[in-house]
Amino acid sequence: MPLLFLNEKSWGTACDPARAERAMADFVDAVRAAAAADGPGTALVSEVDVKALEIAEGYPVNKWIGVSPRHRVLWQRLRGLQGRSPVRSVFPTENAADHLEYRHDGEVVLGLGAAHFMDGIAVSLPVARQWQADSVALERGELVEDDDGTLDMRHDTVVVRHLSAEPHLDGHLEWIRKTRSEGVTTGPRIWDSRADLYPHLTFLPRVEGQLGSLNPHWVLSVRRALERLEEAVAAWDPATMAEPEWRTKVSPEGETRKRVCRFTDLDGETRTFDLHARFTPGAGRIHFRLVPEEHTIRLAHIGGKIRPDL
Structure with a gap:
């Protein structure tokens, strides 16, 4: 059961309501498609409850739900997935990732980093162009102990699986099937x-x-x-x-x-x-x-x- 980790940096971007609504529809379709490929039990993991987020700047999820019956249906489909928050709630131990820091364009990213650490899939709202891809590169800082016992922060670049629209799922289907069978x-x-x-x-x-x-x-x-x-x-x-x-x-x-x-x-x-x-x-x-x-x-x-x- 791969975990889907919400990329909090993809929410609250400035854009017009029509574009935000299209992005939300694509997001729901992508998440539901990933859950269907994996089977029952797929969880959407976020740092805060999705309902507390803004789809676009000044356009909260609560307002979007009330705009039309179609939006209410989309929301019900999204809520059909198990929700987990905060991201640490799915770690093997609460402090399991304390030795790691993930950044994207210099900013700390909780959801994207957790997706890499937990070997899951990051999911984004496809408003900004940078989230319209099936993978995202992150800068990772890792605190490691050398053979002489000294602690050192090492930096590298890692790639996290990602989707924000249904076509992005194609590149992850084989991995989902393998993960589901191995457990x-x-x-x-x-x-x-x-x-x-x-x-x-x-x-x-x-x-x-x-x-x-x-x-x-x-x-x-x-x-x-x-x-x-x-x-x-x-x-x-x-x-x-x-x-x-x-x-x-x-x-x-x-x-x-x-x-x-x-x-x-x-x-x-x-x-x-x-x-x-x-x-x-x-x-x-x-x-x-x-x-x-x-x-x-x-x-x-x-x-x-x-x-x-x-």
């Missing part, structure tokens, strides 16, 4: 689905317990990190490349820490798994080693930073 929302489900989701990754048995007790606010981050590793390894040709072209930051441990990264491999031999990818919030780590003869990488640890006493 991977917990650590144990990641473990159970690993062969289907990550065919080029292998896991030591110890990882099952780590995923079984995975903190809920790490599930989405771990999924994304594993997806990037899977993409990199799938494109890797061990005959011509020493290692994959990583789609996320991967680095080895320093010599003094390699001793804490030794684990019993599948064949009973003890080996070093010091290559690691990161996930947030906090110092999340995925430790692995290359297995070029099997065109795979083998994961030994998914959790917090490995401490010397573990």
Whole structure:
């Protein structure tokens, strides 16, 4: 069930009432089409109740509803979806995204950012041209912990799925079908689905317990990190490349820490798994080693930073 996140920055724009009414009709049609593609239970998530918003500057939703019977019908269709607010109410934990800040054109965006963080779809009122697209680029600031324990704010650009009119849905239908069939929302489900989701990754048995007790606010981050590793390894040709072209930051441990990264491999031999990818919030780590003869990488640890006493 993908969540639909309302882009609050697309509301309250200055325009004439006729244009605002056309935009509202397109918005309702787009949201309903997305809900129909997903099935029962799709939720529209907003920072405040939709009825408290202005469609255009000086044109509140309440006034629009009373203009004509058609508007009342459209409103009833929109209200047929489950509504959730504020956006934090759908996070795994209330503070799950406190390490992140999303901006668009320099302005903080709650709905768009939440759509990216929660791997959902952002929905906008199609008044301004910038919202008339099936994806939107955002600037993301992420507070991460380096290997030496220092905190650093890193910035990058991410793309969020988006729709403001029915045609935008076409590019997301395959993803909606895949999401609906997988339903991977917990650590144990990641473990159970690993062969289907990550065919080029292998896991030591110890990882099952780590995923079984995975903190809920790490599930989405771990999924994304594993997806990037899977993409990199799938494109890797061990005959011509020493290692994959990583789609996320991967680095080895320093010599003094390699001793804490030794684990019993599948064949009973003890080996070093010091290559690691990161996930947030906090110092999340995925430790692995290359297995070029099997065109795979083998994961030994998914959790917090490995401490010397573990």
